[in-house]
Amino acid sequence: MxxxxxxxxxxxxxxxxxxxxxxxxxxxxxxxxxxxxxxxxxxxxxxxxxxxxxxxxxxxxxxxxxxxxxxxxxxxxxxxxxxxxxxxxxxxxxxxxxxxxxxxxxxxxxxxxxxxxxxxxxxxxxxxxxxxxxxxxxxxxxxxxxxxxxxxxxxxxxxxxxxxxxxxxxxxxxxxxxxxxxxxxxxxxxxxxxxxxxxxxxxxxxxxxxxxxxxxxxxxxPRLADSSDASSYGQMSERVSSGVAPLDTMLSDGLWRGSSTMIAGPSGVGKTLLALHFAFAGVQRGEVSLIATLQENPIQLERILRSFSWSLQDAGIELMYRSPVDLYLDEWVYDLLDRLKQTGATRLVIDSLGELRSACTDELRFREFIYSLLQRCTRENISVTMTQEVPDLFGIGRLSEIGTSHLSDNVIVLQFLHDESKVKRAITVLKTRGSDHDQHVRQFDITSEGVVFGGQFASSQDLR
Amino acid sequence: MSVLLAERDPYAAEFVDYFLRTEGYAVRIVLHAAEARQIIENEPLTLVVVDLMISGGDGLALCRATRERASIPILAVSAVDSRDEALECGADAFLQKPLDPLQFVSTARDLIGTSAYLRRGEQS
CATH class of the missing domain: 3.40.50.300 (P-loop containing nucleotide triphosphate hydrolases)
Structure with missing residues (x-):
């Protein structure tokens, strides 16, 4: 020694x-x-x-x-x-x-x-x-x-x-x-x-x-790059709500506690809102949810939340806002891990992966980083939801370019679809690890109630 | 109050010599085990400090030979933790190198029984 x-x-x-x-x-x-x-x-x-x-x-x-x-x-x-x-x-x-x-x-x-x-x-x-x-x-x-x-x-x-x-x-x-x-x-x-x-x-x-x-x-x-840890830990066999009941149904009664979920979609489709549903659903159950945002500052975020009858002041909601300007990835993650520990949060929202990716010069390094972060969270039974913007406004051609999608246990895709003179929103559960899911494409809207599901699309709807 | 310092490393010997002299001890430095043996056989000493790695690792044998000849206190030192081996071969104490000056001088003083200054005071 x-x-x-x-x-x-x-x-x-x-x-x-x-x-x-x-x-x-x-x-x-x-x-x-x-x-x-x-x-x-x-x-x-x-x-x-x-x-x-x-x-x-x-x-x-x-x-x-x-x-x-x-x-x-x-x-x-x-x-x-x-x-x-x-x-x-x-x-x-x-x-x-x-x-x-x-x-x-x-x-x-x-x-x-x-x-x-x-x-x-x-x-x-x-x-x-x-x-x-x-x-x-x-x-x-x-x-x-x-x-x-x-x-x-x-x-x-x-x-x-x-x-x-x-x-x-x-x-x-x-x-x-x-x-x-x-x-x-x-x-x-x-x-x-x-x-x-x-x-x-x-x-x-x-x-x-x-x-x-x-x-x-x-x-x-220090560079967050954990090697695989084969030691056992107390994995909880419990399903947690996404905060949107019909989505829970699509996910076969919600998500595994400690799992990670990526919500991918174009700008304005409702990714952040869906992630906020997840955070506030935890708070309703008495959990602590940490929202780690690199997008809206606290005042902007509070204004958005108020329009859905939520607030950053709600008991159990914790916010970690960092500007994406001059962001050091590992400085951010150690702040995050400290906040998770201090608050005892069991739900984490990361909004968004795009800003984090921009702070990293190397794709492989970014995957290592996300893998390590998700592993640390899952071992603490912290459920994570991450938003990821995709460039395609209509019809998402590929997710594989979003290098971290395979690291997430679950992938939910939000899309805009053409419908004659209107634009519709669609939600698809693309992947769930360790559970079954509904493979239909479902319509949804954004109202003052938040994300509200509609019916399934007509067979004549172009889903591309 | 003569201390024999059997040390293979001339830099370590220079520093230990300095620290012992500032405490009032007279020091003789030898860099080889054979030379040390001769002095141990022929001269009165109050302490022998033995680097166990002297002459390619002859320090343990030197401790044993010293113990067989006389009841002089032996302080063994080495970069490798060889405390048990050193004590088994007759050393009275062991210190791992690099030597902390305070700890070294304090150990040497304990082994000799009293400081050189005190003994000089008793004689006068």
Missing amino acids: IDRLASGSDGLDTALCGGLPLNSITLVVGSPGTGKTILAQQYLFHNASVDRPALYLSTVSEPLEKILRYGQSLDYFDSSALGSAVFYEDIGQTLNNSGLPGVLEHITELIKQRRPGLMVIDSFRALQVYASDTGAFRRFLHGLAGRLSAMPINSFWVGEYESAEVSDAPEFAVADAIVALSTDRTAERELRVLQVVKLRGSGFQPGKHTYRLSQRGITVF
């Missing part, structure tokens, strides 16, 4: 499967502005104590004064710890006067005098140019790593390395852990991403984890 060093960011520790191995050398790499110094300082202030102080050594990249000036504006920066638990030193002068041998000597003395538990060298990349050749730099690395390994020190080597250097630069081989910070750009949109490239002696969550930099420092949202 490896002892771990916590970061002060639960998300980062999750990505590191518990934290960095204790007393390891960690290389923090990334372009300027990605938050390398913030990450290193966050570790320092989170772990430093008078008995096991932290040393921050600046080299020749950024003046120490500037590091301190910007650092003090962040929440983790505790000025009362300076000089007792956290020490800042400038080794740039030693580097300029005595080169790498002088730096080794200086660091050795600091270890003896301060007996630090943590040490940051920023920028480590800047040290390379002081070596006369590759051999000299390797000797310096060996000497430094030897000294750091001889003592219980967690060290962070911070540097602006290019991705091509990962396989060539000798410090990457010496490091026990490598954390890379970067920015993914899609059109005008930017996403900060953290990757654990190497973690000696421990597993870690692979892939790109998004993060934000703020007053609080670095907050990491």
